[in-house]
Amino acid sequence: MAQERPSRIERRLSAILAADVAGYSRLMHHDEEATHAKLTTLLMEAVYPAIAEHGGRVVKNTGDGFLAEFASAVEAVRAAMQFQTRTHELTIDEPEDNHIAFRVGINIGDVIVEPHDIFGDGVNIAARLESIAEPGGICISSSAYDHVRGKVGIEFADLGEQNLKNIALPVRTYAAVRDGPSSETQVERASRARLSTPRLSIVVLPFANLSGDREQDYFVDGVTESLTTDLSRIAGSFVIAGNSAVSYKGRAVDLRQVGRELNVRYVLEGSVQRSGKRLRMNVQLIDARSGQHLWAERFEKPVVDLFDMQDEIVSRLANTLGAQLIVAEARRAERxxxxxxxxxxxxxxxxxxxxxxxxxxxxxxxxxxxxxxxxxxxxxxxxxxATVDTAIGSSFTTDDxxxxxxxxxxxxxxxxxxxxxxxxxxxxxxxxxxxxxxxxxxxxxxxxxxxxxxNRANSHAALGFAKFYLGRAAETEGHIREALRLSPRDVEAYQWTCFVGVAKLQLGLDVEAVNWLRQSTEANRNFPIAHLSLAAALGLTGALDEARTAARTGLALNSGFTIRRFVAAQQSDNPAFLAGLKRTCEGFRLAGVPEG
Structure with a gap:
């Protein structure tokens, strides 16, 4: 007897709309009959007509909500906006405690179809999106957003990637924003619903000791504790206390789960390994929502004094991380x-x-x-x-x-x-x-x-520059070297090496000035004063062709620079400073910088 072939499972690509009533259990507890009657009225007068009008079908009711299916994501969003608007109109006079409001989630997915139900991840994602929507709001997945963007007459706030319960991968989520004067407030509320995680929030997980030597634990723990303290000094940061972070020590953890449990945006993890007289440390900064690695660094140094090494490593990490976190937050803000x-x-x-x-x-x-x-x-x-105004005022491009x-x-x-x-x-x-x-x-x-x-590296550098203005240029290099020790890859390091270069000019050490100023121009080719100062130093050494080339580069970046403006902007009456200023101007003239 021939074996009977199993019946084929029907599948199709659908736009799935899941909705429920916010606070339904509380409403029913307060007044069952009135809540049931109001919900029935809203379904009959607002929800079902909107779904039918836009070509959808109600797959099933769930007591406090419903599941609907559409052939089009555009029509699903239009239906949701229509019944949300009508629901608001019908309930606007209701007391807040008795107010019925729907939360809606919409997703596009490949679903399994049965006569009175649909199944699959596509449905589950829609239900999870509904659970994070605001009362009266709509959350949609990126798959739905790609289909409706620019077609439904409403805007969407990007809520970033969301870790949804029982969904393996993060889902990029958007919240619908109604037009009108209340739009910004709605976006803020939608963002707060799932983006309440503090900005610059981070946990430093206990670093792993890979040395196999338990005596090194004190050093590894010290790095973790000191780094936690230093990061807390970053303006606007929210750093989880070490007593909470230590609960993860020695555990294999899902970093996204750590982010959810501690309500932080970033996780810093690392390991330390000592081999003979060398110590190696690996550190990674991770986005706690997506699990994406944002930055990684390796330190490898000879072991001399563990406590001095601990201070150096911590200060370097704190200074670098401050910049990395700002970049990460700026990227979030762009979205x-x-x-x-x-x-x-x-x-x-x-x-x-x-x-x-x-x-x-x-x-x-x-x-x-x-x-x-x-x-x-x-x-x-x-x-x-204030920093912008100071930068413009000291740029030698303006007379104000x-x-x-x-x-x-x-x-x-x-x-x-x-x-x-x-x-x-x-x-x-x-x-x-x-x-x-x-x-x-x-x-x-x-x-x-x-x-x-x-450990504020840029303040050490600023001290060196201030002493140059006081005619104490011989002290400048020491402060800059301390800044570079604390933050050797700092985004401002090109300025610091320029400070040493102009200090060397003041001291008449023109060859040394050239070396430092070349470091500055190589680190950032768009910093005009470094090129112009290099031109002056080269001019004073007699390398006139190179000096003129450097001057042309600087003037291309700052066409308003003149020797007159340069002199007028120098606010110091220190004799040593003024003598150095005169030498620099001689170098400018040799390099062909205009008098102005």
């Missing part, structure tokens, strides 16, 4: 449809980290100004704007430097009136004071910043 003040601040900081070209500072200014429009008390944006510095100082003072111990504000004020003939006061500001955070 946000309606950014808030901090989203805009991070994007402004990211532009400044690229350099101080006219485009960089113009873009940064626009983000900081928009951030302050959203939040006039945002201290971070205030300091960003004094006005720029005055604006920067006013903004810094406002920030310090709100947060007196804000490290970045003290550093920003110090920079303004350097350029306004108050370098000695600037030194006190940088020393105050270092008292608040001894």
């Amino acid at each position: 946000t449809l309606h950014p808030d003040a901090m989203d805009l601040y991070f994007q402004g900081r990211a532009w400044l980290m690229k350099g101080f070209s006219p485009e960089d500072v113009t873009q940064a200014r626009s983000f900081f100004e928009r951030a302050l429009e959203f939040d006039p008390g945002n201290v971070e944006a205030m300091i960003g704007l 430097g004094p006005a720029r510095f005055a604006a920067a100082e006013a903004m810094v003072n406002k920030a310090l009136s709100i947060r007196p111990n804000y490290t970045s504000a003290h550093s920003a004020r110090g920079w303004v004071q350097i350029f306004t003939n108050r370098a000695a006061q600037g030194i006190r500001e940088f020393e105050h910043a270092l008292a608040l955070d001894s």
Whole structure:
């Protein structure tokens, strides 16, 4: 007898809409009959007509909700928007405690079809999206978003990748935003629903000791503890305490689960291995939502003094991570449809980290100004704007430097009136004071910043630059070397090597100046003053052809630079500084820099 072939399972690609009533159990507990009657009315007058009108079918009711199927994602979203709007109209006069509101999730997926039900991951994802939607809101998957974008007359807020319960991989999710004056509020609410994880939130997991020597545990634990402390000094950071992080020690963990359990955006993990007289450390920064590796670093050094090594490793990591976290937050902010003040601040900081070209500072200014429009008390944006004004005032491209510095100082003072111990504000004020003939006061500001955070590399570098303005150029190199020790790959390192170069010019050490300034131009080819200073140093050494080439490069980057503007911008009456300034101008002339 021939074996009977199994019946074929019917499958099809569908747009699945899952919906339920927010707080249904509470509503039923409060008044069963009234809740049932209201829900029935809403289904009959708002939901079912909208689904039918847009070609959908209700697959099943679930007591507090329903599952519907559409042949089109566009029609599924239109139906959802229609019945959500009608539901709001029908319930607008209801007391808040008795208010019925639907949460909706929409996904496109390949489903198994039966006469009175549909099954599969596509359905499960729609149900999970519904669970994270706001009452009265709609969340859709990226697969649905790709089909409806630009076709349904509404905007969507990007909620990023979401780890949904019992779904193996993260799902990129979008929240529908209604048009009208309440749009921003809805986006903020939608974002808070699933993006309430604090910005710059991170946990430093206990580093693994791979040496096989338990006596090394104290060193490994010390690195973890010190790094946790140093990261907590980053402005706006939220760092999980070591007592919580240590609970993961020695465990194989899913880093995305760690992120969910601790409500953090980033996880830092690492390992330490000692072999003979060398020590190797590997560190990775991971996005806790997606599990994606954002940054990795390896340190390998001879073991001399473990405690000194611990301090060096921690300071390097903290300085580098501060920059990496800002870049990561800026990338998140770029994907946000309606950014808030901090989203805009991070994007402004990211532009400044690229350099101080006219485009960089113009873009940064626009983000900081928009951030302050959203939040006039945002201290971070205030300091960003002050940094932009200081950068323009000291760029030798404008004749209104004094006005720029005055604006920067006013903004810094406002920030310090709100947060007196804000490290970045003290550093920003110090920079303004350097350029306004108050370098000695600037030194006190940088020393105050270092008292608040001894590993703040850019404050060490700023001290070196301030001493150059006081005619103490011989001290500049030591401060810069300390900054480079703490943060050898710092995004600002090209500026620091330039500081040493101009200090060497002041001291008459022109060959050394050339070497340092070449380091600066090689690290960042878009920093005009480094090229121009290199031109002066080369001119003074007699390498005139090279000097003129360097001058042309600098002037191409800063066409407004002239010797007159350079001299007018130098606010110091120190004799040694003025003598060095005169030598530099001689070098400029030899290199063909215009007098102006």
